[in-house]
Amino acid sequence: MRVRTLAVALLAGGLALTACGKEGSPTDPGTAPSQQVESNVTVDGSATFEKMKGRGKVIVGVKEDQPGLGYKDPTTGKFTGFDIEIAKLVAAKLGFNSDQIEYKAIASQGREQALINGDVDYYVGTYTINAKRKDQVGFAGPYFTAGQDLLVKKDDNSITGPDTLKGKKVCSVTGSTPIQKVKTDGLTEPENIVELQNYSQCVTQLEQGAVDAVTTDDAILKGYASQDPSKFKVVGKPFSNEPYGIGLPKDDKALRDKVNDILDAAIKGGDWQSVYDATLGKSGSTAEKPVLDRY
Amino acid sequence: MDVLLDNLDLYGPGFLNTVELFLISAVGSLVLGTLLAMLRVAPVPMLRATGTAYVTLIRNTPLTLVFFFFTFAFPLLEIVTPASFGSAAAYYRNAALAALILYTAAFVCEVVRSGINTVPVGQAEASRALGLTFGQMLASVVLPQAGRAVVPPMMSTMIALLKNTTIAAGFSVFQAGSISLNLSDRGESQLIGLLWIALFFVVLVTPMTLLQRSLEKRWSIAR
Numbered sequence: 143m144r145v146r147t148l149a150v151a152l153l154a155g156g157l158a159l160t161a162c163g164k165e166g167s168p169t170d171p172g173t174a175p176s177q178q179v180e181s182n183v184t185v186d187g188s189a190t191f192e193k194m195k196g197r198g199k200v201i202v203g204v205k206e207d208q209p210g211l212g213y214k215d216p217t218t219g220k221f222t223g224f225d226i227e228i229a230k231l232v233a234a235k236l237g238f239n240s241d242q243i244e245y246k247a248i249a250s251q252g253r254e255q256a257l258i259n260g261d262v263d264y265y266v267g268t269y270t271i272n273a274k275r276k277d278q279v280g281f282a283g284p285y286f287t288a289g290q291d292l293l294v295k296k297d298d299n300s301i302t303g304p305d306t307l308k309g310k311k312v313c314s315v316t317g318s319t320p321i322q323k324v325k326t327d328g329l330t331e332p333e334n335i336v337e338l339q340n341y342s343q344c345v346t347q348l349e350q351g352a353v354d355a356v357t358t359d360d361a362i363l364k365g366y367a368s369q370d371p372s373k374f375k376v377v378g379k380p381f382s383n384e385p386y387g388i389g390l391p392k393d394d395k396a397l398r399d400k401v402n403d404i405l406d407a408a409i410k411g412g413d414w415q416s417v418y419d420a421t422l423g424k425s426g427s428t429a430e431k432p433v434l435d436r437y
Numbered sequence: 438m439d440v441l442l443d444n445l446d447l448y449g450p451g452f453l454n455t456v457e458l459f460l461i462s463a464v465g466s467l468v469l470g471t472l473l474a475m476l477r478v479a480p481v482p483m484l485r486a487t488g489t490a491y492v493t494l495i496r497n498t499p500l501t502l503v504f505f506f507f508t509f510a511f512p513l514l515e516i517v518t519p520a521s522f523g524s525a526a527a528y529y530r531n532a533a534l535a536a537l538i539l540y541t542a543a544f545v546c547e548v549v550r551s552g553i554n555t556v557p558v559g560q561a562e563a564s565r566a567l568g569l570t571f572g573q574m575l576a577s578v579v580l581p582q583a584g585r586a587v588v589p590p591m592m593s594t595m596i597a598l599l600k601n602t603t604i605a606a607g608f609s610v611f612q613a614g615s616i617s618l619n620l621s622d623r624g625e626s627q628l629i630g631l632l633w634i635a636l637f638f639v640v641l642v643t644p645m646t647l648l649q650r651s652l653e654k655r656w657s658i659a660r
Contacts (some may be wrong), residue, residue: 251621255628274624311525316606317618333524337615339607343509352512353525 177234188396191236194263199242201380202229203262206247207340209423210365212267214247221245224361224421225386228285229266231413232388235404250318254278257389264401265389268359270319271435280394281387282401284432285414290320291360291382293367295348296375301355303379304329310354311336313344320358322415323382341366349373359384361422368424385432402436409434440620440629447616452637454612458533458602463595465538471544475575477550493616495547500601507532508608529609537605541598548590553628585656592649596642609645613637 199234204225205212212225226245233243248256253269256262257279268288271281292312294301301310307330314321316337324330336353338344344356345366356363363376388405390398407413409431412436418429440595442450476488495503508529524527556579564574603614613634620630 239478251618251627254621254624272624278624278626315618316609316615317620317622319622321618322622331524331528336525336529336609337611338508338607338609346509350512352518 147192163189176240177231179221179234179239180237183235183237185236185320185400188394188400190260190263190391190394190397191400193260194236194238197224199244200233200236200238201234201246201262202262203248203253203256203265203267204229205249205267207342208268208362208365210424211361213365214245223361223365223419224286225266225268227417227421229264231408231417232264232266232401232404235407250315260391264397268362268384269389270384272388276392276437278392279393280390280398281294281435282390282398283405284385284386284435285388285405285409286361286386287360287430288359288384288386289431290323290357290382290384291363291380292377293345293348293356293363293374294354294377295351296371296373298354300359301377303377304381307355310334311352313338313347313353313356315340315344316360318358319384320382324357338393345374364422371432385435393430399436402434406434440625444616444620444623444625444630447619449635450636451611451616452641455599455602455614456641458537458605458610458612462534462537462541462602463598465534466541466545466598469538469542469582471549473542473546474549474553477546478553478575480571492543495540496547498540500536500540500604501607503536504585504604504608507536522545525609533602533605533610537598538600538606541594541601544597545591546567548587548594549580549583550586550657551586551590551615553579555586556582558566573654588649588652588656592645596645599641599645600622 155418204221206214206221206224208223211223212221213223214221229244229245230240233240245255246256246262248265248267253265253267253329254275257265264282265279266285269281271284275281279347292301292304292307298308303329307324310330312321312324313332313336314324316339321335321337324335336344336347338347341358341362344353347353348356356366358375360380362399367374367376388401390401405414408417414431422429450513473491476484477492479485479488511532512528517528522531560578560582561574564578569578597614602612605612606614606618616634617627617630621627
């Protein structure tokens with residue numbers, strides 16, 4: 143009898159706890175126009191493509207915690223955002239419809255290994271192209287050019303750019319490129335640098351006033367600002383250049399050329415613009431079309 | 438080897454901070470854990486209940502959750518906030534220490550108590566008959582004998598603590614656990630970077646294993 147009372151009490155407590163989650167849901171991420179699925183696609187000499195074909199579906203690595211770019215709705219399990227739409231576009235031109243895509247959420251530190259192991263066929267998720275990474279994986283693109291920026295409280299006018307960060311607490315994800323840049327450039331004092339597990343936690347700390355600014359690529363910050371425009375704003379002075387590429391297995395040049403062709407057509411045609419307008423463009427900012435960097 | 442040599446600025450301070458976190462929280466949790474064990478065998482029911490409640494609550498909570506509490510929830514109580522602490526880094530470091538000490542103390546308490554249970558009741562009764570107070574009885578008769586009995590499990594708890602310090606990486610404390618996260622953004626090979634971290638942990642744990650062996654040997658005759 144006592145056990146039953148305890149069980150009921152625990153259950154009631156559990157229910158009460160789960161009920162007090164964050165209120166409200168992100169603004170409608172929007173859906174891009176669905177892509178025309180190509181048929182009879184061949185990519186000569188691409189082992190990855192053969193694998194996709196044999197499997198009958200394509201496995202895409204994505205981010206799951208970046209609103210507007212790669213975001214997994216915790217209730218429906220659906221992925222939305224600019225990166226996701228780009229992944230869909232590439233899959234469609236490779237001959238796979240949206241039901242044949244399996245999304246795999248992979249955090250930044252696992253990206254290279256996932257591509258090397260072949261856990262994913264390609265990776266679309268705020269993946270900055272750089273020389274060191276090219277030693278391990280291949281990159282198609284860039285399909286977007288972001289820059290490091292700052293997210294601050296709406297009424298904060300003391301932070302106007304990277305030079306005004308001295309004495310301010312700055313938050314970003316542990317070990318990420320933007321926070322390493324803040325450290326090496328000495329933008330603020332070492333004791334004012336806060337490194338947490340993800341950007342959502344940083345934004346929560348910003349909201350509570352525990353930090354003064356959140357820094358990372360403007361594309362990611364715009365996603366948060368558009369979620370809560372009454373509380374946050376993006377400073378809007380990018381101070382780095384982050385070309386986002388599609389990560390591919392390193393030696394698969396055939397597939398890399400094919401994906402570059404797909405992106406080229408999408409950027410020159412209207413597909414890239416319509417994808418942008420339906421996702422990131424909703425924050426009201428425009429973006430320049432990227433220039434492909436083939437190698 | 439390149440991964441290690443090119444990133445010594447990560448590995449060096451990273452492991453130094455790990456060792457520092459470990460040493461402070463080891464001392465803290467040993468002291469607090471022993472005090473808790475004394476509470477749990479105290480003659481006053483109220484004290485016993487306090488000790489039991491603490492162990493039940495903390496031991497059943499995942500460490501990450503304890504970290505979450507001190508990093509995100511505790512400042513909301515406005516007793517101590519990152520702002521009132523002056524520097525953010527100092528606040529998060531102390532938050533990590535508090536989480537590690539409070540969490541590990543629950544395990545230390547149970548290890549010490551299991552040691553106390555190995556000491557025959559007759560010893561406690563005899564010392565009380567000699568006129569020792571409860572505190573004197575514990576300090577000079579029971580705890581020294583209990584300590585000998587629990588060297589291996591205590592060392593296991595301490596090794597677990599050493600590895601648990603890596604959780605602080607996600608809570609703004611730079612240490613060994615943060616190295617791999619930094620490496621990935623530098624474009625270094627993750628696998629090799631992690632192998633080096635594993636190797637360093639072996640190097641850190643080995644002296645603890647040796648210490649355990651020598652303590653066991655030295656104290657085994659005295660029983």
